[in-house]
Amino acid sequence: MKSWFRFGRGKDEKDEVAVVEAPAAEEPRGGFLSKLRQGLARSTDKLSDGLADIFVRRQLDEATLDELEELLIAADLGPATASKLRQQFDQRRFGEVTLTQVKETLAEDVAAILRTVEKPLAIDPSVKPYVVLVVGVNGTGKTTTIGKLTAELTRAGKRVMLAAGDTFRAAAVEQLRIWGQRSNVPVVTGPEGGDAAALAFQALEQAKRDGVDVLLIDTAGRLHNKANLMAELQKIVRVLKKLDANAPHATVLTLDATTGQNALAQVETFRAMTDVTGLVVTKLDGTAKGGVLVALADKFGLPVHGIGVGEGIDDLQPFDAREFARSLTGAI
Numbered sequence: 653m654k655s656w657f658r659f660g661r662g663k664d665e666k667d668e669v670a671v672v673e674a675p676a677a678e679e680p681r682g683g684f685l686s687k688l689r690q691g692l693a694r695s696t697d698k699l700s701d702g703l704a705d706i707f708v709r710r711q712l713d714e715a716t717l718d719e720l721e722e723l724l725i726a727a728d729l730g731p732a733t734a735s736k737l738r739q740q741f742d743q744r745r746f747g748e749v750t751l752t753q754v755k756e757t758l759a760e761d762v763a764a765i766l767r768t769v770e771k772p773l774a775i776d777p778s779v780k781p782y783v784v785l786v787v788g789v790n791g792t793g794k795t796t797t798i799g800k801l802t803a804e805l806t807r808a809g810k811r812v813m814l815a816a817g818d819t820f821r822a823a824a825v826e827q828l829r830i831w832g833q834r835s836n837v838p839v840v841t842g843p844e845g846g847d848a849a850a851l852a853f854q855a856l857e858q859a860k861r862d863g864v865d866v867l868l869i870d871t872a873g874r875l876h877n878k879a880n881l882m883a884e885l886q887k888i889v890r891v892l893k894k895l896d897a898n899a900p901h902a903t904v905l906t907l908d909a910t911t912g913q914n915a916l917a918q919v920e921t922f923r924a925m926t927d928v929t930g931l932v933v934t935k936l937d938g939t940a941k942g943g944v945l946v947a948l949a950d951k952f953g954l955p956v957h958g959i960g961v962g963e964g965i966d967d968l969q970p971f972d973a974r975e976f977a978r979s980l981t982g983a984i
């Protein structure tokens with residue numbers, strides 16, 4: 653089972669000595685896989701049933717390749733990635749193929765794209781506190797992601813602190829407080845409607861004082877008010893840097909897969925606002941648009957730390973490229 657994060661110097665992937673894997677989640681591998689497959693069922697059906705329809709003729713001619721490309725686009729892999737995968741199929745000069753071969757080949761090609769982004773959040777233990785800013789449109793899963801990370805980090809023996817940076821929404825603050833209680837970690841909150849940057853500053857000061865290992869900062873996600881949101885996020889980053897020039901050390905963007913291709917636009921929007929270092933893609937269970945993760949990986953190459961395949965906290969899983977690709981394409 654993959655881990656959500658790893659301890660080590662993230663920028664140097666070869667620095668194996670410094671890396672200490674977090675303890676594996678308690679769930680057995682079988683449970684992880686069946687949850688992933690169950691969660692992705694709608695996306696799998698779309699692609700897998702489509703493949704079964706197309707490859708009934710077994711001949712891999714131009715018309716079949718056209719249909720394959722169209723199916724990949726319909727399954728939200730995006731036109732650029734669909735065209736690339738089609739070309740790879742074409743170059744293999746299959747002639748006749750079985751449906752199983754098609755699924756296996758597609759799973760391999762998709763996994764090759766996804767493998768480049770299968771990267772846990774790299775937490776440098778020499779940086780204390782390691783500051784993670786969590787950004788994303790409201791409802792995309794920021795709080796759930798923070799809750800999951802908190803649970804995993806405390807399980808790994810790390811001291812965690814949370815900051816409720818979405819000061820305008822009392823419900824968001826309350827939700828974060830509940831997550832804090834669950835893992836028994838402090839949650840820094842401010843007055844309703846207060847300055848999020850001031851709160852972030854205060855939280856980092858306190859985290860430094862208390863010897864906290866990881867500070868997770870929740871933020872607002874009012875995308876309808878882009879200019880304000882951008883000003884707010886940039887101010888948070890600016891004030892954090894007053895206390896630690898390298899903070900935030902990671903900025904994780906949460907995306908809701910049910911928005912399909914719109915998730916790509918959200919990455920662009922948030923990247924223009926702040927230095928996004930990694931993604932968590934949620935709600936893959938509620939949609940047939942799971943292929944968007946392949947489009948995201950191919951287009952941006954941003955690390956994918958985790959995926960959400962269900963409502964429960966254990967449905968938020970570390971990202972496993974191979975298993976995701978095999979589940980998505982219906983390869984056994």
Ligand SMILES: Nc1nc2c(ncn2[C@@H]2O[C@H](COP(=O)(O)OP(=O)(O)OP(=O)(O)O)[C@@H](O)[C@H]2O)c(=O)[nH]1
Nearest residue numbers: 790791792793794795796824934935960961962963
């Ligand atoms: N089905 C499903 N639901 C999810 C998933 N991830 C999160 N949710 C649900 O989506 C809703 C929103 O998640 P939150 O974590 O509160 O999202 P948020 O971005 O913090 O939202 P705000 O608090 O509104 O800013 C919650 O009801 C979660 O239980 C997922 O992978 N699948």
